[in-house]
Amino acid sequence: MSFISNISSVSKYESKLLLRSWFFRLFTVMAMFPLTILNLGAFVVPDSSGFWPIKAIASNIPYFNLLILNAGQAVIAIFLASDFLKRDKKLDTSEVFYVHPLSNAEYVIGKIWGNLRVFLVLNLIIMGMALLFSFIGKVPVDWQSYIIYFFLISIPTLIYIIGLSIFLMLLLGNQALTFIILLGYVGITIFYFSDKFYYIFDYMAFYLPMVKSRVVGFTNLEAILTHRSIYLFAGLAFICITISLFRRLPNTSRGHYPWLALAVLFLACSGYSGYRHVQKITYQTEIRQVYTAVNNQYVHTPKMVVDHYDLRVEQQADRFTAEATLQGIALQASTRFTFCLNPGLTIQSIREGDRDLSFERERQIVLVDFERPRAEGEPLNLTITYAGKVDNAFCYLDIPEELLRKENRNFMFSADKQYSFHTSDYLLLTPETYWYPRPGTAYSTEDANWQQNYFSRFSLRVKPLPGLTPIAQGEAVPQADGSYTFAPEYPMQAMTLLSGRYEQKSVIASDSITYSVWHLGNRQLEAAFDSIRDTIPYLLVNFKEDMERQHKLQYAFPRFSLVEVPAQFHSYPHAWSEAQETIQPEMILMIENNWKDETYDLAKRTKRQKQWAKNQGQEINDEEAQIRTFNDVLHTLSRQEGETNFESSGRGGFNVSHQANPYFLFPLLYNFRYNIYSPEWPITNRMIELYLQNKSDNSGWEREVNGISNNEKASLLMEQLSFRELLANEEHRDLMSSVIGLKGQRLFAPAEITMGVNRFRDTVYALLERNTFSNIRFEYMLDTLEQVSQTPIRPDIQSWDEATPLPVFTVVPPVVTKYTYRGKETFVMKIQISNNSAEEGIIHLDINDGSRQTETRDPRTNRKIRMMPYEAKELVSVWEEVPRSADIYTLISGNLPNTIQQPISNIQQERGQSTAIEGDYTLTNGLPESWGEVIVDNEDSTLFILSEPERVGLLTQWLDETEETSFKYSGVTTWRPPYRWTATTNAGYYGQYIRSAYVIKSGSGSQTATWKVPVPAEGHYELYYYVHKNDDLRRGRGGDAEYQFRINYDGETEDAFLNMRRADNGWEQLGVYYLSADTLEVTLTNKCRSRSVTADAVKIVKR
């Protein structure tokens, strides 16, 4: 009793002190104020954005609030906890308490509890606030999560940090030192270690994935508990050490030993938890390697092709039992055939008819002995009975470790990544899990052979747990025994099974397709579109037809379902396909409320639609607002790219990258009907996908931010590495799509040249259509295309094992001349291009003639042109209407940028009839050169010189640091220009092949760029500077910004100024000089009123 009462006495008075300290009061205010603002932003302010993840999942409200509070209290607790030891030392009156008969443990624990309970009260207040806001925001309350997060986040963090602080304080005896060391520690854990090393340093659980699903709760509770135990036990150990080392004589002479022993025990527990935590993660890596090795071992063993799967599944709380009957034929002659089944599932028996077959199992591989040899094509029929729970570690063997470990984060919330679910009331099995036996092996690094995905017929009978509704492909037909049968009307490569407390909202539209939403008690969608219920079918059909038109492919399923799945469901794009596991035949598996996508904050979005309309001078009603929101939602299914990632790349720059949109519907149009396969190249299907999508390069604002596009990076890499090497290159995995896409474009380019781009593409579509629901061998496909186009295509594949030397092109901007003759106007466009290399190259020309992209296009607007080594061409075309723009893509080339987009302006006028005849003309003398012109560009390594970078402070250096990449050019922003001369590219800059320039932040004028222009002969010369006005200059920021030049010639120095506001893009004259045959030096300084100065090119022209 005295133990408790002493602790409570000490803690009571310790709490009193804490509550009276200004430091704590200030912190309380500082914690509550921003949290209130954030909550207001999330739940009350009508047009705030970025808060969807908080609202989308009810448990995220306490999670969010506690996470932020915790980060603060973890710092404050250091100070306050270490304070009591300091106080005891400093205040001469504390000793009188030591004289009392309480034990050291009671005293220390009392002090800690006094600290802790004040923080706990603060936590309660914050949680109360969170609760209040969720009521205000009409968000459902997940009561459980308040308690859980409190115990998972706050308690271990506080105990650990308080324990650590007093321990260090006792050790060092100096509060300031303790505080500084621990503050450094906190900083390092948050900003450096963050999620590194399996989150082991994340003591405040800031990064630990802890999003709790409404449906399945935590999927990694064991991992979370293990992780939190590390710190809870470590904290307790520190407290025990502090008790035993406390500088007061213990009540009994050996009083400190038990605490020391306890400290050792707690440390051991903490260490063991840490070991378990890491071991569980590293085990996954190891076992994945084992699985892949097993696949590699059996990838060449004989297998069968299944024509028909008959699956029977009974769902149980912790496992499922199943029976799979496979009917098909032997692909090769053999007695033993290979199958693959998730290693978490145990096979009970395998039968052929009534006969038991013997089999061997190695991890996922099942080798079935059919007792007598079967000939190729001979029918095979077997029934496999099995049961268990799938092992998620078996999924995504192709995805690199780094990517698997990458956080699944949005805003403050990090979610666990699960590929299947199996709880007492929920089941989700996607093909990735191999939840039923399939012939052959899963992912192999040895051979692409495993990829042959044959189309089969499926029938499925599921007995779910009582009260649950199963979902799979096909119409669910309830049976008398509580089970459901599914018999999809079309062949599939694989089947998906879900079972949960699903509710269906569906509508049959005019195209006879049943559109459904399957939700797990989430009525957001229903409520958000209550006014447009009758319009929805129309919108859906419209959307579907748009998609079909855009991709020239048909949606061939009788149903389309949006199925809600738990928040932690995650998928990765495979290298060989656009299709992620989120997309399954006839269904999309969408995470709860699509919590990572702001678009799904439907109520708020609908409200904002009205505001947006108003901003544009429109007045819209509820119905129209809901329609717009509905279309926005549909748009999230039709865009190729998903989340945009901004990563700081130093120097104020960002790197923008896009994740593939997991909900992009393209696979529903393509992947579940066609499959291209090559035993040698695992990416042929992806190549065709990309070719069909006609994916444009990220040439817009992203290119400007990044300084280089992915396709350009891919091109440059191809010069160093062969296609095969690039495919195996993990470092450049993010460029994989660009590499494959470019190779595909190059592969088909000769045929496109022969047939015309549009006609050739139509041929590809027709070929696919003839092979619906069958495996198309890539090589055969190419043979057919060769025959149709009468052009060799396959030879290009031989070059895939070699690096590609890059051609470089000079492109003269198109010139358009308008001829008016007898009232009729014709426009003649001339584009001059030369290939300045010894490599053959192909360029793509895209002319916007004003017609819509989806309409049948004039073949002249979209074509490819072959450029032989050192060939120069003039492309002449005649138009009845003025062409709006001409985009020239140099494809795989050394040109930067590789896309030159030229709006047509400055149309020359001529009277009379045009004599021009359409065609591509070879210019035998190359491109015409201007006589007497000398140009020095920033790419010239000998004639262009930059000043040495200035010495700058450490902080500036750190801010300015760039990540070392293999790419010379980086993005430059106008709002935070670099401190050093930084190379960047832009179509607006001058350059023969590489349109680049150096940019620097304006300054004192100490930084310079110098062009040394050789003067060919004595005489009068006009000096020009090449101007490209960035955003700032175009908008007139910086007022009358003037570039300042020093002109050195014949021993004299003159200043020259260029008013950038008045200057036009292109060559601007700096002055006229009389030059002797020597060198002219033009120096540009960084002294300017605009934010940055750009050094590009100068030229002299003889008068």
Added chain:
Amino acid sequence: MSISIKGLNKTYANGNKALKDINLEIPTGMFGLLGPNGAGKSTLMRILVALMEPTSGEVNVFGHDLLKDRKEVRRLLGYLPQDFRFFAKYKTHEFLDYAARLSGMNNTRKRREAVDQMLESVGLFDVRERYANKLSGGMKRRLGIAQALIHNPKVIIVDEPTTGLDPEERIRFRNLLTAVSEQDVTIILSTHIVGDISSSCKCMALMNKGEVAYYGSPEEMLRQAEGKVWRIQIMGDQLHEIDKKYPIISTIPSGSGWEVQVIADEIRGYDAEPYPPNLEHAYVYYMESKLNQWIIDN
């Protein structure tokens, strides 16, 4: 005997021997521990209240071994340290309540009564809501004795309680201690001010340089000094000369010269007469003659 100390030694880490083989028997009642600054009084006090461990020796408090069974000893103790000035942010009554709680007074009502009563008796009831830090020096000291007494301890240890107090507070504090000593308790009063050892001290010890120089009753010490204190009338220029020859206790200007009190076995050559000693004289005599050391009283 309530406390018995045997062969107690304390050597600090820096090699300083603060206590050298201390043997003391402390009876019930008020025990005075007199000695100059640095004599080792505070070290002894801190060992007695279990704030410090002796290097060797034994201490027995009411039958409990201090080194082994501190908890029992701590139950019996009330302690007022030498320095008692800086408080955490507690109010006067809170500080007392905290002390009361820690000494095991768990009944809230009784504790509150005891606190109020104690505040009343030390004259702090009116300032009970005031933060302890804002009290005057004397009030702080009274709060100190209040917290030492709140749980009715059997042994009260007060270390230099009157240092820095004004005379009025000093008298008030002595009276307070005297009143407490009437009860059946042991009070150990350590001081370097002879005046603090009041008549209520039945037993005392004189400490010097870590050793017990005298142990016995104050009367006995007084008796030993009888006939050793002299009053001399001298001229102004003789003061320097006297100072060299004898330890001077006091000098009072008288007419053109001085009236000087000195310690000596006998006086020759001056106009001297014996003077009846008080405890202060005895203390000086003791320090001077026995230990051949001269100290200056403040």
